[in-house]
Amino acid sequence: MAIANPWKRLSARTRKILRTIAISITAVLLLIAVASVGLVAWLISGVGRLDEVAEGPGPAAAGTADPVYLLMVRDTRLNQTAAGADVGRTDSMALIRLKEGVSIDVVQLPRDLLVDIPSCPLPGGGATEPITTKLNAAYAYASVEDPIATPSAHGAACATRTVEELVGFDIAGAAVLDIAAVGEIVDGLGGVELCATVAQASGFAGVQPGCQDIDGATAVRFARTRVGVQDDSDISRLERQRALLTAVAAQLRRQSLPGDLPKLMGLVRGVGGELSADEGMVTLGNANRVVRTLKGGRYTVRRMPVESAGDGVNLVPGAGADGLWRAMRAGERLPAVED
Helix, strand or coil: CCCCCHHHHCCHHHHHHHHHHHHHHHHHHHHHHHHCCCCCCCCCCCCEECCCCCCCCCCCCECCCCCEEEEEEEECCCCCCCCCCCCCEEEEEEEEEEECCCEEEEEEECCCEEEEECCCECCCCCECCCEEEECCHHHHHHCCCCCCCCCCHHHHHHHHHHHHHHHCECCCEEEEEECHHHHHHHHHCCCEEEEECHHHHCCCCCCCCEEEEECHHHHHHHHHCCCCCCCCCHHHHHHHHHHHHHHHHHHHHCCCCCCCHHHHHHHHHHHHHHEEECHHHCCHHHHHHHHHHHHHCEEEEEECCEEECCCCCCEEECCCHHHHHHHHHHCCCCCCCCC
């Protein structure tokens, strides 16, 4: 005897509401778990779209066994409105691989990494000139004609093409989150338990060596500040961001559904205006994959291997970088990376 599908008994309106809730929950889970940066749904009210830019032909890039996404945190000064104002550079960037049921793997990309930024389209119809410079400039170069207040689709597209040339495979989608939303995420979760080393805690008010609960404002300072703490390096800041990501992921795993649904839905609404993402990044299928993997699989964070460029400031890919990209592309377990 055939078993009736209870889903078909629901009205179209009810099914639509349930789909929206499912995608919204997944958006929050992935947003928090993967870098406090956001692989989140374009379907959520207020979330911007990044896939509106028609890109020119790029270099040949190999496909991947599992989807890999590019996540960026934009740091800007929204009170600047004059020509030439700071459009925001993506000082925090990470590649995220979602290996269904097995792992969510985060690879941090240093902002001081020297890369070849290709020619990228501009909103007015022109294009940028190719240039070799820091990775965090790729977003800024292509977003100079876009409004400052919201993430730029042109900037995200340029950053994506730059990273694809670096790693040699296709990026499945990109998301840009403003730095202020990181604090809102932490506060929305009721704070997180951060474990910091003596060196990491030095110079930060409200952070002590060891493990302690922190709020959103403290989380933003801890992840954002570079000058005047530790050795002023981007590498040290990446280590602090890794500690924060681990804390956020741990707090997320403590959430329960449906009990914590109101909290998670409120979190989505709170960060929606500060986030833009590609349409294809969130589907109902991805919703199930993310939740299952986050709850039952591994969550790893590592930094791309780099070494000094010889000028005392910039970095270049180090030994092990090519092997890391090969493993990410092939769907293999990522090799350990020495800090």
